[in-house]
Amino acid sequence: MxxxxxxxxxxxxxxxxxxxxxxxxxxxxxxxxxxxxxxxxxxxxxxxxxxxxxxxxxxxxxxxxxxxxxxxxxxxxxxxxxxxxxGHAQLLRDRATLDAVGAAVKHLTSTSGDAPPAPAHREPFSVGALAHRLGVTAATLRNWEAAGVLAPEREPITGHRTYGAPDVRDAELAHLLRRGGYPLGHIATVVQQVRTAGGTRALSAALDDWRDRLTxxxxxxxxxxxxxxxxxxxxxxxxxxxxxxx
Missing domain, CATH: 1.10.1660.10 (Multidrug-efflux Transporter Regulator; Chain: A; Domain 2)
Structure with missing residues (x-):
């Protein structure tokens, strides 16, 4: 030997x-x-x-x-x-999320101010359920909220956060860009663009860069x-x- x-x-x-x-x-x-x-x-x-x-x-x-x-x-x-x-499952999920956001970008560029479509969910997510879905901690979601990335509603009586379909879409997008190395301030701007149907140049550039990373x-x-x-x-x-x- x-x-x-x-x-x-x-x-x-x-x-x-x-x-x-x-x-x-x-x-x-x-x-x-x-x-x-x-x-x-x-x-x-x-x-x-x-x-x-x-x-x-x-x-x-x-x-x-x-x-x-x-x-x-x-x-x-x-x-x-x-x-x-x-690892392969996460890559597949990233691709699916990227495709969904790409469809939202097309929607933004083809309409005049309408909000992009959000994924359909039967019931709102709690902070724990959404954290589990994304594979992050509840504290991470709260940090994203503090940075302006997420804006969940609150239950009138308990004050607990609830995440509807648009919030889930925003969280999926934030998770995608966060893994791409983008700072929260940039992600908040990108998510806001999707939310308000504003300009899409920064969003398109971010998605093109992340698609290259996934490839x-x-x-x-x-x-x-x-x-x-x-x-x-x-x-x-x-x-x-x-x-x-x-």
Whole structure:
């Protein structure tokens, strides 16, 4: 078996040898064997693990990438694949939201002051229900409200916030742009444009930029899936696959 040094793994990716050691320490790489003098010795399996981890970082972010690799090294393939599935589901939801907002923009540019269409919901959401839908905390929604992003109504007696269909639309848009790195002040302006059927130039630019980001993330997920599948094969964790069903 050919052994590799930390510097061999680091050089391929342009990272430091300390980063390689840190990834091993955090469980993102399998534990390395040691020479009698204490030096780490890596193998092709470690090299494949590092390629998979860095590809996952580009596709899913550091936190999820770490969770996936730690799950694999614990022998829990299902947990790793569930994390991957969540990432794909979020990407699909982002695309659907983006399409809905894009339709709203077309509506804005083809009408004279009418408010954009909002998604239909049978009953208003509570702050907890809307937070659960978006995968954020109730405190996050309150912060968005304080920044002018959301403007929910209040129950007359209890004073509890209620989020109707337009509020849900605004929250979905805010969540989308927030993940794109936009500050709350900018998001508040964009949401206000949708609300009031004002100018759409800033909104269109923001959506074009985010569509490019989603496309890039989707391509990164394809690359990450290839690296991850190869690493899972090396670990021999996957059961024999049956034919796909429609």
């Amino acid at each position: 050919d052994y590799l040094r930390p510097s061999d793994l680091a050089r391929e990716h342009g990272i430091s040898t300390q980063a390689v050691r840190n990834y091993e320490r955090d469980g993102f790489l399998p534990l390395a064997a040691r020479t009698p003098t204490g030096y780490r010795t890596y193998t092709a399996v470690h090299a494949a693990a590092l390629r998979a981890y860095l590809a996952l970082v580009a596709a899913h972010g550091h936190t999820v990438a770490g969770q996936i690799m730690c799950s694999l090294h614990a022998g829990d393939l299902d947990a790793a694949l569930t994390a991957v599935d969540r 890039g993330r989707g391509v990164s997920m394809l690359h990450a899936a290839t690296r991850l599948a190869g690493y899972v094969d090396l670990l021999d964790l996957a059961p024999a696959a049956g034919p796909a069903t429609d």
